[in-house]
Amino acid sequence: MNVLSIKRLIWLLIVALTLVSVARAETFRVDDIRVEGVQKVSAGTIFNYLPIKVGDTVDAQIIRNAVRVLFKTGFFRDIQIRREGQVMVVVVQERPAIASIEYTGNKELKDEDIEDLLSRNGFSTGKVFNQPLLDRVTQSIEDEYFSRGRYSARVETTITPMPDNRAGITLDIDEGRRAQIREIKIIGNQQYSDAQLRNQMSLDTSKWHSVITHDGRYSKAELTADVERINSFYLDRGYLEFKVVETDVSISANKQDLFVSIVVAEGSQYTVGKVGVEVVGDIARDDVAQLIMLEQGGVYSRQDLVASQTAIEEMLADRGYAFANVNGVPEQRRDTAIVNFTFIVDPGPTVYIRRINIIGNEYTRDEVIRRELRQLEGAVYSLSKIRRSRERLAKLGFFRDVSLQTPRVSGVIDQVDMLVEVEERSTGNFNFGVGYSGSEKLLLQAEIARENLFGTGRELRFKVDHSALTKVYDVAYRNPYYTTHGVSREVFVAQRDVDATEVDSADYHEDTTSGGVRYRIPLTEYDSMALSAAVEDITLASTVDTPIEFGDF
Structure with a gap:
């Protein structure tokens, strides 16, 4: 083996050992997890979101995924995960919490409107600050102004750092100038002029007096309503x-002028052909037919169609068919522009009132409400009686609001409950007055009235007028249900004393005592007769200064 071969073998061994070291560095078993940097977010919250648990074997890819998961919570602005031996250390830097939210410059949008937009976007004090969420809130506020025709509105945000990792948010709102409608163009109308259609609209172009009348203001909601009116x-x-093909709103370069165009397709004018009635059940066809307002040969009207269906449904509801279904089914003949209608009437089952429940009457007794109801428990459902019941309750004057609902009884098809919900108002009055007159000196007046005495529906009034000349005492007590049939009785007593010697006028004394009773007797549901009887005792007394004419009287 030569020297070159030995060097190559040593180099390969070094590379192999390095690869083993790198592999061991990238993959390790987590024996413990430590969290650093938390202030408001608890370590337990991080452990709940962290996809790595003690005992897991992790590598670089798993750690990168864990960082992504923690970032998605929105709690942190920076996250680092490092290894210390077999311990995985999670170092976080929290986003600041929102300490306060202030907004200025809003006039057209009330504070409640701004708060509602903040709430709908989930942006409130105490929550973790999130810049994308703030951007969304800003856009929502500007969009709300845009919908009101203020296209130059802008919202500037300021984020002020505060102690304890908190931030104050300020929304500086520039509402801008409301864009004015310069032109409204209707395209495609042939049978009716622009002026006739413009008369149906609430939107109008800007004029010289728009500062007072507010003409020319654009609103997306109003445009939608105008389209429906047309x-x-x-x-x-x-x-x-007929249909509205398209609506378009364009704005000038300076965002101050609006141009509204509405494209319509009129189609043909239809007349009514045959009108038929199909009834399911025992309802007489003539009873239904006489309520139909569409006439053969007449011009079709959706208003007449809806009114006909409503009248039939109310007639059936008054006979106990609370869930009646009435449909006017059209049959169009485009070649002749004639539309035939068949009214299909399905009354459904006869419905009964199972129970009447009353809520909201904390002061007024149940019996006071029940005696006014014309719809009774166990009786057949009647729409007119339910409406009349509400009218009678509202007429009492004891309630700010009265609502009658008839929810279905679960599990049955022919029963409903009647829920009477009332909102009570104050029924007592106390008036007190003080005055001064040169002739009568000090004037005192007091009146106490209670319309719903102790929640019984009865009425008590007491009135006092006191001065140097006159002293008046008046008491009245009324029972609207003196009898169970609705006969009311009112008893009244009055005392009037006049002492003319105390003022600069003719001297005399007058004492008047009166009393009586009034009855109101119902004749029909809407008519009644009043009867009353009273007695009066007048005593006149003179003094030495009383004129002779008074004595002759």
């Missing part, structure tokens, strides 16, 4: 195949 305008005039 659609309804045509459908209610027979254009069954």
Whole structure:
């Protein structure tokens, strides 16, 4: 073996030993894991996300994957994993927590609107700061301004470092100037003029008085509503195949002027041909037919179609068919522009009210509410009685809001419960007044009224007027259900004393005592008769200064 061969053999041995060393450096068994750099995020949180456990054998690829997994949590701005013997050390640098969020410059968008956008994007104090999320919040705010026609709106963000690895976020909002609509163009209309269609729209072009009337302001929501109004305008005039092909809003280079165009396809105007009725069950066809507003030979109207379906459904609902299904099925004949309709009526089962539940009445007694209901438990469902029940409850004046719902009873098809939900309001009043008059001196007035006394629905009023000239005491008590049939009774008593000697006028004394009773008797659901009777005792007394004319009286 020559010297050259020996050198080559030594070199190969060195390379082999190096490869073995590298392999051992890249692959090792993890006997322990240590976390460094954590402040707010717990080590346990890192262990939960870390895809490496004690006892695992890892290599460079597995470590790189672990770093990616930890970065995806969004908690950290930097992550390093190194080896110390058989211990894997995870060194992290946390992102700062959001300590505060402030925003300035917003006028059109209320603070609540900004807070709602922040909440919807999951951006709030206490959470870990994330720049891409902040960018998304900024874009959401600008998009909201864009939808309101402020295309030059901009949001600048400032991130202020704070102690304890926290950050303060400031949103500086420049709302910009609202872009004005300079032109609204409608393309494709032949039967109706631009002016007729523009009259259906709420959007309008900017004019000299727009500063006062706000004409010319663009809103995406308003444009959508205007498109639907134009659609309804045509459908209610027979254009069954009408459609809005396209809407386009373009903006000038300075982002101050808008140009709106609406492309429509009118189609043919349809007239109504035959109108038929198909009824499932025992409902009389004539009862249905008389409610149909579409007339043969007349111009088709979607409004009449919907009104017909609604009228039939309400008629059936008033007879107990709460889940009736009414469909006006069209049959178009494009060659003659005639549309035939068949109204298919499926009343479904007769529905009964299983139970009436009342919620929201913390003060008012249940019986006060139940006696106003015209829909009763165990009775056949009636839409008109349910509506009348709500009207009567609202008329009491005890509630700020009244809601009646009829959810289905689970497991059965012919029963519903009626849920009466009320929101009570204050029904007591106290008024007090003080005044002064040169003749009557000090004037005092007080009134106490309670419309829903102790939650019984009864009413009590007490009034006092006191001055040097007059003293008035008035008391009234009303029971709206003096009888179970709804006869109400009110009892009233009043005392009035006049002492004219205390003022600069003719001297005399007057004492008046009165009392009586009033009844209101219901004749029908909507009509009633009032009866009242009262007595009054008046006592007049004179003084030495009383004029002779008073004595003659």
